[in-house]
Amino acid sequence: xNKNKQSEKINASKKxxxxxxxxxxxxxxxxxxxPMRLKIICxxxxxxxxxxxxxxxxxxxxxxxxxxxxxxxxxxxxxxxKSGNKHYYKLVDKAIIHICKKLCKxxxxxxxxxxxxxx
Numbered sequence: 001x002n003k004n005k006q007s008e009k010i011n012a013s014k015k016x017x018x019x020x021x022x023x024x025x026x027x028x029x030x031x032x033x034x035p036m037r038l039k040i041i042c043x044x045x046x047x048x049x050x051x052x053x054x055x056x057x058x059x060x061x062x063x064x065x066x067x068x069x070x071x072x073x074x075x076x077x078x079x080x081x082k083s084g085n086k087h088y089y090k091l092v093d094k095a096i097i098h099i100c101k102k103l104c105k106x107x108x109x110x111x112x113x114x115x116x117x118x119x
Contacts, residue, residue: 027075036064040065040068042097044091047090048081048089050089051086054069077096079092
């Protein structure tokens with residue numbers, strides 16, 4: 001059975017998310033799948049920071065941070081504000097921190113021998 005038919009069969013029997021929601025979720029998780037982007041999100045989750053501050057905090061290169069900031073901007077996860085010649089970034093999708101904390105708790109539960117199933 002090809003992948004599309006399997007997907008249709010699963011969706012037909014149990015439709016939790018619409019097709020549009022599935023695409024949005026997949027895109028959001030794709031953005032979050034890079035550890036450096038998660039570190040940046042954590043860095044700017046409480047207070048906005050400029051690129052230099054993020055670079056210093058994370059101990060990486062400016063080009064690396066800028067590349068990831070652009071992906072986070074394009075994904076609507078962060079916002080940028082220009083002040084003089086500096087750009088300041090802040091987290092606008094605060095739900096991401098909540099989701100990540102919930103996932104971390106589920107990992108802890110799994111390590112303690114609890115079932116991962118949502119039931």
